[in-house]
Amino acid sequence: MRVIIIGGTGHIGTYLIPRLVEAGHRVVCVSRQHSIPYRKHPAWKSVEHVTIDRVKAEEAGNFSSQIVALNGDIVIDLICFTAESARKLSEALNGKIKHFLHCGSMWVHGHSEQVPTTENQKRKPFGEYGIDKANIEAYLHSFHQESGFPVTILHPGHIVGPGWLPVNPAGNFNPEVFVRLAKGEVVQIPNLGMETVHHVHADDVAQAFVKSIENRDYAIGESFHVVSEQALTLRGFAEAMAEKFGQVANLQFLPWETWEKTVSSTDKEFTWDHIAHSPCGSISKAKDLLGYQPQYSSLEAVQEAVAFYFDQEGIVI
Template sequence: MRVVIIGGTGHVGTFLVPRLVLDGYEVICVSRQQRKPYRSHPAWKFVTQVAIDRTEAEEKNLFGKQIAELNPHVVIDMICFTLESAKGLAEALMGQVQHFLHCGTLWVHGHSERVPTRESQPRNPFGEYGINKAAIESYLISLSRRKGFPATILHPGHITGPGWMPVNPAGNLDPGIFSRLAGGKEVVLPNIGMETVHHVHADDVAQAFVKAMDNWSQAVGESFHVASEQALTLRGYARAVAEWRGQEAKLRFLPWEEWRKTVSGEEADLTWDHIAHSANASIEKAKERLKFQPRYSSLQAVREAVRSFWEEEYE
């Protein structure tokens, strides 16, 4: 069975491609070939690499045709961010593929209201990324149920792992937060630190894609959350990171409007996105229907990622 992965050299693809090869699939990786996988693996020797610049191809209305010409049985799209892009690809693959899997995001839900959030809860997305991903999900689910297009959408949490900076206890990507907690220095968090982040290891996301393929009848026409077993509060997350080095977290809290003045505009915007969403997702549907079982807790996934950046500090 031939599987085409669009964006297969990204973080999830780094783990997904070897899984598929070892399971006996013929794998074609479509990318701009501007980056190597985050981690080497002998399985990549058996992967066919196809160079396509998606943006350029879509501008010429060629991308869907180019993917269809690869004669895939399964297409996994890791890098679709607009409804127009999703429509162009789905229309080209209609009647041509056995399974189409799209990588979404927990942010399709918008503000968390009842937690842990289930897939069946109403969508109230905000921000360009969440709104676009929610529109893609709605389109693909509708297309599946109306016309039989075999679509499945997986919604990961905050993906992390070796080579990928994790969302930190302040809700942004400043690596200095981890260093300060490890060194017993004060860290200032927004509000009272009770907002949540929900991480997932990239290999667990890869596992979920394979499980969805293995459980086709349960997966088609459905969306699934893919995350660790539990979300973390910012406060609890910070304390756990400090404990890795035998420290007691020295935390101080500021109201949002005061806190945002203590960091750069980019960091403030990223923190706001994370705490406004406060992702906290149920994975019971994926566990029940796909037999998905994450290997990593949120803290285990983060710790592995942090070690890949600062091995000596966190040994």
């Protein structure tokens, strides 16, 4: 089928587009600019590239019509962040496509309560991003129920892979945390380190999109978590990363009020957002209905990304 991917040169698209091409689909990659994907693959030679700046096109009121004009059988939207944007595109595509797939977020759940969190638990999002993603999900499901719009929503956790920094054991993106763990130096962790993070390799996210297309009858009208088999506590994460480097983790646990004064405002903001959510998602539904089977554990996904980062930066431990 002809598959239109909006935002196809980012983290997910880097792995998703080759998977789709190898599965025999004709792929159109829509992006703001014809940028180089994170990972080279010969499949990109057969991809049709269309340049559209979504923000500018939506301001001009012609983004949806441009996507419709591409005549796709399937549309995958990886970069939708408001319910209004989702509404305009889905209404324009309704009756014209066989399947619409939206990339959501585990943030739709807000604080973890009963874990592992399942897809049917009540949404209690907080923060602009989580609230917006939850509103998009609610709209798309409502539109499906009203009109039969063929939508599937996938909710990834912390996406990671070679080429970008993973959430670290302090709950932020500062790579120095990994360097210190590798050297056996002290790493300060907020509270008791029992909050959780839940990573997923970008290729496993790509797998879930392809599985949704292949199992369309089970996927339409549903939301699915897309994460690794298990979440990690900050403490367990730190200890496992140190062990990977032949070290014993040298951890210091500080009350939040003390810990927040030891880091930059950016690191503090990211850490608070991650530990306040403490995601831990169930993938039973995706495994049962889609046949989703993550190839990477959280640790394996992070370790691959960190090894790539160390190599790129010339960091030798």
